[in-house]
Amino acid sequence: MSEENIRIRGQRPLNGEVRISSSKNAAVALIPATVLASDTVTLYDVPHISDIIALRELLAELNVEVKRDGDSLIINPSEIKNTVLESDAVSRLRASYYFMGALLGRYKTVKMKMPGGCDLGPRPINLHLKGFRALGAEIDYDEGFYTLHADELIGTDIYLDFASVGATINIMMAAVFAKGRTVIENAAKEPEIIDLSTMLNKMGAQIRGAGTSAITIDGVESLGGCKHEIIPDRIEAGTYIIIAAACAEKMRIKNVIPLHLEALLMKLEEMGVKMEIGDDYIDVCKSDDLKAVDVKTLPYPGLATDLQQPLTTLMTKAVGISRVKETIYPERFKHCEQLNRMGADIEIGTGSSVINGPTPLYGCKVKATDLRCGAALVTAALIAKGETVISDAYHIFRGYDSIKEKLRALGADID
Ligand code: EPU
Numbered sequence: 001m002s003e004e005n006i007r008i009r010g011q012r013p014l015n016g017e018v019r020i021s022s023s024k025n026a027a028v029a030l031i032p033a034t035v036l037a038s039d040t041v042t043l044y045d046v047p048h049i050s051d052i053i054a055l056r057e058l059l060a061e062l063n064v065e066v067k068r069d070g071d072s073l074i075i076n077p078s079e080i081k082n083t084v085l086e087s088d089a090v091s092r093l094r095a096s097y098y099f100m101g102a103l104l105g106r107y108k109t110v111k112m113k114m115p116g117g118c119d120l121g122p123r124p125i126n127l128h129l130k131g132f133r134a135l136g137a138e139i140d141y142d143e144g145f146y147t148l149h150a151d152e153l154i155g156t157d158i159y160l161d162f163a164s165v166g167a168t169i170n171i172m173m174a175a176v177f178a179k180g181r182t183v184i185e186n187a188a189k190e191p192e193i194i195d196l197s198t199m200l201n202k203m204g205a206q207i208r209g210a211g212t213s214a215i216t217i218d219g220v221e222s223l224g225g226c227k228h229e230i231i232p233d234r235i236e237a238g239t240y241i242i243i244a245a246a247c248a249e250k251m252r253i254k255n256v257i258p259l260h261l262e263a264l265l266m267k268l269e270e271m272g273v274k275m276e277i278g279d280d281y282i283d284v285c286k287s288d289d290l291k292a293v294d295v296k297t298l299p300y301p302g303l304a305t306d307l308q309q310p311l312t313t314l315m316t317k318a319v320g321i322s323r324v325k326e327t328i329y330p331e332r333f334k335h336c337e338q339l340n341r342m343g344a345d346i347e348i349g350t351g352s353s354v355i356n357g358p359t360p361l362y363g364c365k366v367k368a369t370d371l372r373c374g375a376a377l378v379t380a381a382l383i384a385k386g387e388t389v390i391s392d393a394y395h396i397f398r399g400y401d402s403i404k405e406k407l408r409a410l411g412a413d414i415d
Contacts, residue, residue, distance in 0.1 A: 004393045004394055004397070005389050005390060005391050005393055006378065006381075006389070006390045006393040006396065006404065006414065006415075007387060007388070007389050007390075007414070007415055008363075008378065008381035008382060008384075008387070008388050008390070008412065008413065008414045009363070009386070009387050009413040009414075010361075010363055010381055010382055010383055010384035010385060010386065010387075010388065010413075011247075011382075011383070011384070011385055012247075012382070012411050012412055012413050013247065013248070013249045013286075013411060014243070014244065014247055014248040014249070014251055014382070014407075014410040014411045014412060015248065015249050015250055015251065015410065015411055016251065016252070016409065016410050016411070017251070017252040017253075017254055018240050018251065018252070018253055018254065018406050018409070018410060019254045019255050019406075020232045020233055020236050020237045020240065020253060020254065020255045020256055021045070021047040021048075021049075021232070021233055021236060021255075021401035021402075022044075022045040022046060022047050022229075022230035022231065022232060022233060023047075023191075023192055023195070023230055023231050023232060023233040023234065023235075023236075024047055024049055024051060024233055024235070024236070024398075024399045025095075025165070025190075025192045025233075025235070026191070026192040026195040026196065026230050026231055026233075027043070027046055027047060027051075027052060027230050028051055028052075028055060028093065028095035028098065029095065029098050029169045029192060029195075029196045030043060030195065030196060030199055030228065030230060031043070031052070031055045031056075031059070031073070031075070032055065032058075032095070032096075032098035032099045032101075032102045032173070033098070033102055033173055033196060033199065033200060034059075034064070034075040034077055035059075035062060035064060035077050035080055035099070035102045035103060035106060036102055036105055036106055036173065036176060036177075036200070036203070036223050037075075037077055037203050037223050037224060037225050037226070038077070038078065038222055038223065038224060038225075039076075039078065039224045039225030040074060040075065040076045040078075040225040041074075041075045041077075041199075041203070041225050041226055041227075041228070042072055042073070042074050042075075042225075042226075042227045042228070043072060043073045043075070043228055043229075043230060044071065044072050044227070044228070044229040044230070045071045045072070045229055045230055046068075046071060046072065046073045046230065047233065047401040048071075048401050048402060049397060049398060049399055049400065049401050050092075050394065050397050050398045051092075051093045051095065051398045051399065052073075054089040054092045054093050054096070055089075055093070055095070055096070056073075057087065057089040058085055058087070058089050058090065058096060058099060059075065059077075061083055061085060061087060061089075062077075062080050062081060062082070062083060062085075062099075062103075063079050063080055063081040063083075064076065064077045064079075064080050065077075065078075065079065080106075082103055082106075082107045082109070082110065084111045084112065084145075085099055085110075085111070085112035085113060086112065086113050086145070090112060090113040090114075090115060090116065091113065091114075091115070091116035092116055092398075093115070093116060093398065094115050094116065094118070094123070094166070095115070095166075096112070096115045096116070097112075097115040097125060097128065097166065097170065098166075098169060098170060098173065099112060100112060100128065100132075100146065100148065100170060100174075101128070101132070101169070101170030101171065101172070101173035101174040102173045102174075104132060104137060104148050104150065104153070104173075104174045105153070105173050105174045105175065105176050105177050105178075106177065108137075108149065108150045108151070108152065108153060109147075109148065109149045109150070110146075110147075110148050111145060111146070111147045111148075112145065112146055113144055113145055113146075114144050114145075114146065118370035118371050118372075118395070119334075119369070119370060120329040120331060120332045120370060121329050121330060121331030121332065122331075123329075125166070125167075127160050127161065127162065127164045127167035128164075128166060128167045128170045128171070130158070130160075130167075131158045131160075131167055131170065131171035131174065131184070132148055132150075132170075132171070132174055134156050134157075134158045135150065135153045135154065135155070135156060135158075135171075135174055135175060135178055135182065136150040136151070136152060136153050136154050136178075137149060137150040137153070137174075138150065152179060153174065153175070153177065153178035153179065153219075154178055154179045154180060155175060155178045155179060155180035155181045155182040155217070155218075155219055156182060156183075157182075157183045157185060158171060158182065158183070158184050158185065159185040159186055160184065160185065160186045160187060160188075161186070162186075163186050163187060163188040163189070163213065163299045164188055165188045165190050165192065165193065165299075167188075168184055168187045168188040168193055168215065169192075169193060169196055171184055172184070172193075172196065172197065172200070172207065172210075172215065172217060173196075173200075175217040175219065176200060176205045176207075176217060176219065176220065176223065177219055177220065177221070177222075178217070178219040179219050180218075180219055181216060181217070181218050181219070182216070182217040182219070183214060183215070183216050183217075184214070184215040184217075185213065185214055186213055187209075187210075187212070187213055187214065187215045188299060188300070189211055189212060189213060189299070189300050189301065190299070190300040191211070191231055191234065191257070191260050191300065192231070193210050193211065193215075194210045194211040194231075195230065195231045196210070197210030197211075197215070198210075198228070199226060199228045200223070202226035202227075202228060203223040203224055203225065203226045204220055204222070204223045204224050205217070205220055205223060206218035206219075206220055231257065231260075232255045232256055232257055232260075233401075234256070234257065234260040234261055234304070235304060235306040235307060235372075235399075236399075236400060236401070237253055237255075237256040237260075237261060237282075238261055238264045238304065238306075238307040238310070239307070239310050239375045239379070239400070240253045240406075241253055241261070241264065241265075241268065241275070241282055241284055242264075242268075242307070242310045242311055242313070242314050242379060243310075243378075243379050243382060243407075244284035245268060245271075245273040245275075245284055245287050245290075245314055246313065246314050246317060246379055246382065246383050247382045247383050248284060248285070248286060248410070249285070249286050250283065250284075250285050250286070251283070251284050251410065252281050252282070252283050253281060253282045253283075253284065254280065254281045255280060255281075256280060256281060256282055257280070258277050258278075258279075258280075258282060261282075262301060263298075263301060263302055263303040263304070264303060264304070264307055264311070265277065265282075267293055267295055267303060267311070270291070270293050271287075271290045271291050271292075271293050271314070271318055272287055272289060272290050272291050273287045273290065274286075274287050289319065290314070290317050290318040290319065290357075290358075291318055291319060291320065292315065292318045292319060292320030292321050292322040292355070292357060293315075293318070293322055294322065294323040294324075294325075295308065295311065295322075295323070295324050295325070296324075296325040296327060297324075297325070297326050297327055297328050298327060298328075299328070305326060305327075305328040305329055305332060306372050307372075308324055308326060308332065308372075309332070309335045309372040309373055309375060309376040310372065310375045310376045310379050311324075312324060312335060312336065312339065312346070312353065312355060312376055313335075313339060313344075313376045313377075313379040313380045313383070314379070315355040315357055316339065316344045316345075316346075316355060316357050316358065316359050316361060316380070316383075317357060317358050317383065318355075318357045318358060319357060319358055320357065321354060321355070321356055321357075322354070322355040322357060323352065323353070323354050323355075324352060324353045324354075324355070325351065325352050326351050326352065326353075327351070330350065330351035331351075332370075332372075333348045333353055334369040334370065334373050335369070335370075335372070335373035335376040335377065336348050336353050338366040338367060338369070338373065338376075338377055338380075339361075339376065339377075339380055341364055341366055342361040342362055342363070342364055342366065342380050342381075342384055342388070343359050343360055343361045343362045343384075344359050344361060344380075345357070345359050360384075360385065361380050361383050361384035361385070362384055362385050362386055363381060363384045363385065363386030363387040363388035363389075364386075364388060364389075365388075365389045365391065366380075366381075366388060366389070366390055366391070367390070367391045367392050368390050368391065368392045368393055368395045368396055369392070369395070370395055371395045371396065371398050371399045371400075372399075373395070374390065374392075374393065374395045374396035374400075375396065375400065377390050378390065378396065378403065378407075382407070382412055
């Protein structure tokens with residue numbers, strides 16, 4: 001793991017335009033899904049982030065040919081071999097578990113190590129396993145390895161006790177070749193799930209209802225290749241909008257789908273952030289006199305838990321008491337301890353935090369404990385007086401494409 005640090009000298013006004021890259025959380029599902037194809041899949045505009053590098057390593061282990069051509073990835077799975085996934089790359093990201101659904105779907109058997117990912121408190125995969133079992137798989141867990149096997153996969157109705165993004169995606173992939181019809185009830189509705197369904201359907205799958213709480217998958221015999229452009233990253237977009245609200249004079253955030261950001265935009269409006277929303281861009285102006293607000297994280301279309309952390313930084317600038325209720329990951333508050341080191345006044349409760357604002361922030365040494373904690377700290381460092389050094393910055397590079405270059409182009413003092 002790299003020891004890389006990010007150093008930011010704060011309080012530089014940001015101006016100009018930033019282009020949002022394609023969605024990390026869509027890309028990390030689309031790439032494993034390519035192993036379901038019998039022909040080449042070309043993905044356009046794939047973000048330059050370390051999670052993609054880890055997935056490429058896993059594809060290489062499976063003998064899948066992958067080429068980077070500028071921003072595109074050309075993936076040819078025609079010589080694929082279903083080997084045990086046990087390298088360090090499995091533990092570097094959560095999304096490695098999408099190979100479980102994809103390889104089970106294609107080969108009816110898969111063996112892999114327990115996935116890794118950000119430490120956000122407990123992250124069970126019981127709902128994924130419930131779905132695989134319902135389709136006919138037997139599951140063994142031994143010394144950190146899952147082994148899944150089915151003589152055949154048969155479509156069925158699967159009810160998710162929680163609308164889990166990961167379980168919905170994994171079950172969709174496992175079910176594409178299952179006999180008959182699978183219906184996922186209480187499915188997650190995130191835009192990344194629609195993107196996966198769009199790509200799989202281009203490859204020849206029969207999936208309907210993605211984006212609603214009932215997804216129907218009619219099993220097919222095989223899938224071909226396709227060309228697919230990934231949706232913009234709504235979390236990266238939200239992060240730059242928050243950064244703009246915190247310290248820009250005027251900033252345009254380009255390549256966004258404003259509909260994917262509705263909950264955030266409405267909250268920011270309530271805080272008093274001045275914005276103009278275009279078809280595929282959002283202009284944000286310097287906003288003084290921000291008001292405190294209460295937020296609750298929810299599955300899409302509610303406010304994304306991934307934006308809760310950078311939004312907390314903005315709340316330190318708002319006048320009054322802001323309250324955050326985290327319903328997805330009740331322990332996702334490590335960023336608050338780091339923000340307090342910088343001068344914030346945040347009380348951490350059970351599944352909640354209370355931000356007393358406004359408080360000036362001061363540069364110091366802080367640690368990115370996870371990806372979005374890193375985003376919260378970058379935002380804080382841009383606001384803060386003096387120099388901030390963020391350690392364990394590798395978390396940030398897992399999900400934010402060219403963040404140093406993008407911020408430097410906007411006028412930030414970052415290296
Ligand atoms: N859950 C279960 N059992 C399961 C699966 C999930 O109890 O089998 C619970 C989780 O513990 C959590 C909740 O359900 O409390 C939501 O988990 P979900 O499965 O929806 O999340 P995920 O698929 O593990 C994805 C994103 C996360 C994002 C969440 C919520 C990817 C690779 N990850 O995780 O993104 O926070 O959905 O929107 O798509 C990030 O990008 O920083 C990140 C953590």
